[in-house]
Amino acid sequence: MSIIVSSIGQGLLWAVLGVALFLTFRILNFPDMTVEGSFPLGAATAVTMISHGINPYLATLTALIIGSIAGLVTGLLYTKGKIPILLAGILVMTAALSINLRIMGSANISLLNQKSIFSSPILQHLPKNFDSVFVGFIIITIITLSLMFFLQTEIGQAFIATGDNANMAQSIGIKTDRMTIMGLMLSNGLIALGGAVIAQNNGYADINMGIGIIVIALASIIIGEVAFGDLSLNGRLVAVIVGSILYRLVLLAVLSLGFSTNDLNLISAIVLAVAMMLPQLRKALKFDTVIKKGVTKHD
Amino acid sequence: MTEPVFSLKDIIVTVGDNVQILKSLSLDIYDGDFITVLGTNGAGKSTLFNTIAGNLAIDSGQLLHHGHNIAHESAVARTNYIARVFQDPKMGTAPRMTVAENLLLAENRGRKRTLRSRGLTKEKLTEYAQITQVMGNNLDTRLNTATGNLSGGQRQALSFLMATRVKPELLLLDEHTAALDPKTSEQLMLATNQQVTQNKLTALMITHNLTDALKYGNRLLILNAGNIVLDVRGDDKVALDEAQILKYFIV
Numbered sequence: 001m002s003i004i005v006s007s008i009g010q011g012l013l014w015a016v017l018g019v020a021l022f023l024t025f026r027i028l029n030f031p032d033m034t035v036e037g038s039f040p041l042g043a044a045t046a047v048t049m050i051s052h053g054i055n056p057y058l059a060t061l062t063a064l065i066i067g068s069i070a071g072l073v074t075g076l077l078y079t080k081g082k083i084p085i086l087l088a089g090i091l092v093m094t095a096a097l098s099i100n101l102r103i104m105g106s107a108n109i110s111l112l113n114q115k116s117i118f119s120s121p122i123l124q125h126l127p128k129n130f131d132s133v134f135v136g137f138i139i140i141t142i143i144t145l146s147l148m149f150f151l152q153t154e155i156g157q158a159f160i161a162t163g164d165n166a167n168m169a170q171s172i173g174i175k176t177d178r179m180t181i182m183g184l185m186l187s188n189g190l191i192a193l194g195g196a197v198i199a200q201n202n203g204y205a206d207i208n209m210g211i212g213i214i215v216i217a218l219a220s221i222i223i224g225e226v227a228f229g230d231l232s233l234n235g236r237l238v239a240v241i242v243g244s245i246l247y248r249l250v251l252l253a254v255l256s257l258g259f260s261t262n263d264l265n266l267i268s269a270i271v272l273a274v275a276m277m278l279p280q281l282r283k284a285l286k287f288d289t290v291i292k293k294g295v296t297k298h299d
Numbered sequence: 300m301t302e303p304v305f306s307l308k309d310i311i312v313t314v315g316d317n318v319q320i321l322k323s324l325s326l327d328i329y330d331g332d333f334i335t336v337l338g339t340n341g342a343g344k345s346t347l348f349n350t351i352a353g354n355l356a357i358d359s360g361q362l363l364h365h366g367h368n369i370a371h372e373s374a375v376a377r378t379n380y381i382a383r384v385f386q387d388p389k390m391g392t393a394p395r396m397t398v399a400e401n402l403l404l405a406e407n408r409g410r411k412r413t414l415r416s417r418g419l420t421k422e423k424l425t426e427y428a429q430i431t432q433v434m435g436n437n438l439d440t441r442l443n444t445a446t447g448n449l450s451g452g453q454r455q456a457l458s459f460l461m462a463t464r465v466k467p468e469l470l471l472l473d474e475h476t477a478a479l480d481p482k483t484s485e486q487l488m489l490a491t492n493q494q495v496t497q498n499k500l501t502a503l504m505i506t507h508n509l510t511d512a513l514k515y516g517n518r519l520l521i522l523n524a525g526n527i528v529l530d531v532r533g534d535d536k537v538a539l540d541e542a543q544i545l546k547y548f549i550v
Binding site for chain 1: 389462
């Protein structure tokens with residue numbers, strides 16, 4: 001039981017990444033590799049600040065700002081520097097490795113005996129593992145509600161139009177470069193915030209913790225879409241959160257089969273690949289017609 | 300005559316290896332002009348539109364808007380007063396957004412977008428139902444449909460409504476009925492004419508349809524090899540027939 005609670009908690013904490021990546025991957029319609037750099041950047045910033053005695057909430061917010069700067073750099077390389085988005089993201093992700101080492105001073109910093117957002121007195125009364133469920137739920141709720149509100153504002157709609165049809169957006173006066181940069185800043189800021197929170201939950205920051213992040217974030221988006229199909233925009237954001245939890249439960253199931261945590265990246269990749277191929281497979285193997293046949297009467 | 304709204308003076312536009320597409324072209328566009336533009340492929344019609352809209356830089360000459368040179372204004376800045384409908388129905392609308400959302404977006408052309416709620420109210424939807432009904436292609440029943448699921452004719456009608464939602468000082472229609480089947484095309488052409496005349500819009504319309512070019516508008520231009528070879532208005536335009544026009548097409 002406690003292991004399932006822990007998975008739900010992890011799912012809620014990691015859902016921040018899925019929702020953040022949704023802004024670029026689904027709304028702006030491009031894959032942003034920057035996230036593999038902004039995630040450990042957020043972790044490094046927050047953990048280093050906390051280990052220097054700075055308030056953990058302030059440290060977490062600073063991570064958000066630093067992450068959005070990484071997004072700003074990618075955005076400028078892409079829109080003004082005319083570097084393809086995939087490469088722009090990889091450049092910033094690579095550069096972030098060095099910056100993270102500079103920030104942390106070593107490859108790994110522990111938060112042992114330091115106060116984090118998980119040391120809040122309220123959380124101490126909760127049963128084991130419920131602290132990550134509680135914190136994860138509050139953070140993802142605030143972020144998702146804010147995004148739902150933002151996407152329905154005039155600027156939010158202009159942002160959606162930019163990803164949907166940049167030509168048309170420009171023809172009605174939307175500054176699409178600005179919208180793209182804003183989306184990248186918002187997305188990477190949130191990813192870094194996720195990094196800060198997850199590092200505090202783990203109790204350490206590690207230079208390599210960004211590897212495979214984009215796959216995990218994508219997995220929650222795709223699993224949510226495969227599980228729920230056509231939804232409104234707000235519904236899709238919620239589906240990402242549920243997708244993130246489902247992903248953790250799938251991992252739990254796979255690990256209980258006897259795989260080790262060293263296999264996690266391989267498993268993540270396989271889970272994502274399967275989820276992405278599912279609609280194809282469903283068509284090829286005629287799942288839908290077979291299932292339909294199974295539940296209708298024989299005539 | 301009064302001051303022209305737009306004035307092109309000796310405009311030269313070259314692309315690629317010094318190929319002049321517009322060769323010292325001059326044109327005055329007056330308030331309320333509905334100008335049909337004819338010309339063979341490569342005559343420079345689209346280049347003329349791209350130049351006015353700001354998608355192509357001019358090499359020499361002036362582009363005046365109320366006497367003020369706008370040659371260095373960006374395309375996005377010019378959308379404050381210029382609207383455009385493209386030939387390709389996919390170009391003018393956001394496919395994953397609904398018809399109503401698209402119209403709402405277009406309503407903010409020329410205005411600063413803020414963090415205010417977009418304000419898609421019941422009143423707005425009623426208003427949109429009215430303006431889309433005019434197009435006569437059931438667009439009014441599909442206000443909450445993603446535009447990607449509309450027919451080409453419906454999308455193009457929507458593009459047109461979006462371009463005219465905020466009255467532009469100049470409306471550029473770039474063969475906007477060409478990609479549609481004959482019936483839909485005629486329907487949209489009729490609706491276009493009705494809107495342009497009713498709302499006294501100033502418009503330039505590229506077409507390859509000689510009948511449309513003669514039937515609609517108060518002024519007709521023929522472009523050939525980067526210059527205007529015929530510019531007639533009013534009664535002179537009415538007196539024109541297809542045979543006379545075809546003579547200008549011989550290079």
